[in-house]
Amino acid sequence: MKPSFSIVGCGRVGTALAIFLTEAGYIPSGLASKSLTSAKRAADLIGCLNYTDILWEATNKADIVFITTPDGTIEDVCSKIADKNGFKPECVILHCSGALTSDILSSARACGASIGSMHPLQSFASTKEYKINPFSGIVTSVEGDKKAVDEATLITQDLGSVCISIQTDTKILYHASAVVASNYLVTLLDLSLNLICRAGVPAKDAFKGLKPLIEGTLSNIEHMSVQDALTGPIARGDIKTIENHLSEIAAKTPALLSLYKILGLYTIDIAKAKGTLTDSASKRLKELLGDSTTQ
Ligand SMILES: NC(=O)c1ccc[n+]([C@@H]2O[C@H](COP(=O)([O-])OP(=O)(O)OC[C@H]3O[C@@H](n4cnc5c(N)ncnc54)[C@H](OP(=O)(O)O)[C@@H]3O)[C@@H](O)[C@H]2O)c1
The missing domain is CATH 1.10.1040 (N-(1-d-carboxylethyl)-l-norvaline Dehydrogenase; domain 2)
Known part of the structure; x- marks a missing residue:
């Protein structure tokens, strides 16, 4: 059985991940967003009953948590969830920013999680349903803790992408x-x-x-x-x-x-x-x- 996942930030990337992770057999554990409307919209697309604007209520049972909020908020969102003990022990936390490294998730590592980044080289322009899988055939780069990178590599392959590893200190280029x-x-x-x-x-x-x-x-x-x-x-x-x-x-x-x-x-x-x-x-x-x- 595939691991369970949670999405925090139900925008363009978060919604696409929710749809295609579910399609690949991953189990939705909870979806959270700043507004309940966004969380519900994404949850309705995959038939997930646990949607909320209280972030840690969506994350606390998930094996893998994706923080797909805007780049400037990821670190703060992660800290807020960590402060509420909102990460399951030994879970994996990933963000999808191409410009930021996994280090910004260190508050989750302090809770025993493995942290990483998983950046799809794709342009996601809408939160609507997709005619074709936007992850299919694209390159996705991963970096971070070994366990997080191993998990992100499997996810990437399950989504239909080609996985490459990128060094943390060259990510910005x-x-x-x-x-x-x-x-x-x-x-x-x-x-x-x-x-x-x-x-x-x-x-x-x-x-x-x-x-x-x-x-x-x-x-x-x-x-x-x-x-x-x-x-x-x-x-x-x-x-x-x-x-x-x-x-x-x-x-x-x-x-x-x-x-x-x-x-x-x-x-x-x-x-x-x-x-x-x-x-x-x-x-x-x-x-x-x-x-x-x-x-
Ligand atoms: N778009 C792309 O083409 C693309 C490609 C590769 C990687 N990425 C990366 O993917 C990540 C997400 O980008 P995106 O384009 O999907 O952004 P987006 O469409 O703007 O979505 C961000 C979502 O995060 C939610 N949010 C904002 N602040 C929040 C907070 N404090 N707590 C909880 N939720 C919050 C917003 O909530 P509400 O809707 O509820 O207000 C919104 O739904 C970024 O790291 C970005 O760099 C994006």
């Missing part, structure tokens, strides 16, 4: 990478959509038009190196085209110019690594993109 891949991809596409709409493409068609380009690039990255997947004017050393981009962006939408330039500068180094950019073209492009006062 790992999280920065995830932020770039997910959040800054949104930023990048916002920049791209802004430019295409300024070019007169109707907003409703803009993403549809760019999507095959994005997917083709992702596929190239998957099948070649990142450097080899780079095409376009910087990879070709096409200085005139970059000059035209800069003057047109400066004229039509100057607020986007500095971001375009910073991304271009970083791209020069990728093109150099690819080996398609001459030293003189690289130097000229760096002059164009590096000096924010030239345009």
Whole structure:
């Protein structure tokens, strides 16, 4: 029989965990959230009768407790439950933050629990029911006490994810990478959509038009190196085209110019690594993109 679990913080990640842990055979012991409404909503999705806004009443019988509250509250929430003797002896306490280490759960360790973090490399955007399992096929990183890591590894596999271990002291860089891949991809596409709409493409068609380009690039990255997947004017050393981009962006939408330039500068180094950019073209492009006062 699988262990029992409790969720504290019935938001996006907590709700997804509740649904898919239950589906994987783990036994819901209790769900708690700041508001009873959130706890009830998640509990109704999995048919759990023990839902509450008194956190330790949801956690005190669980083998595994997930604290899935916002990052800034996890340590405090854990301490509050520990102060109320709300952790079962020898249980495992996990949080899902990518930026924070398991150390923030040390108040639970002082109660005899094993502590760890289990971070799914996925974007959870809603608390609604899911058509497909968001944990399936993704990478989830784990770190912490050995017992907690062993348990989190099994859970990860049961959820359908690939488990990797991450060192506690390198976690913040790992999280920065995830932020770039997910959040800054949104930023990048916002920049791209802004430019295409300024070019007169109707907003409703803009993403549809760019999507095959994005997917083709992702596929190239998957099948070649990142450097080899780079095409376009910087990879070709096409200085005139970059000059035209800069003057047109400066004229039509100057607020986007500095971001375009910073991304271009970083791209020069990728093109150099690819080996398609001459030293003189690289130097000229760096002059164009590096000096924010030239345009
Ligand atoms: N969202 C993602 O894509 C994602 C991906 C990977 C990891 N994570 C991590 O997962 C964790 C949860 O993130 P999330 O996006 O699921 O957050 P979220 O949707 O904002 O949900 C947080 C939940 O915690 C509850 N809460 C807040 N303060 C509380 C307290 N003091 N006591 C009890 N419950 C409290 C909120 O309660 P009420 O609803 O009751 O007000 C809310 O339901 C974070 O550590 C985050 O870094 C998130």
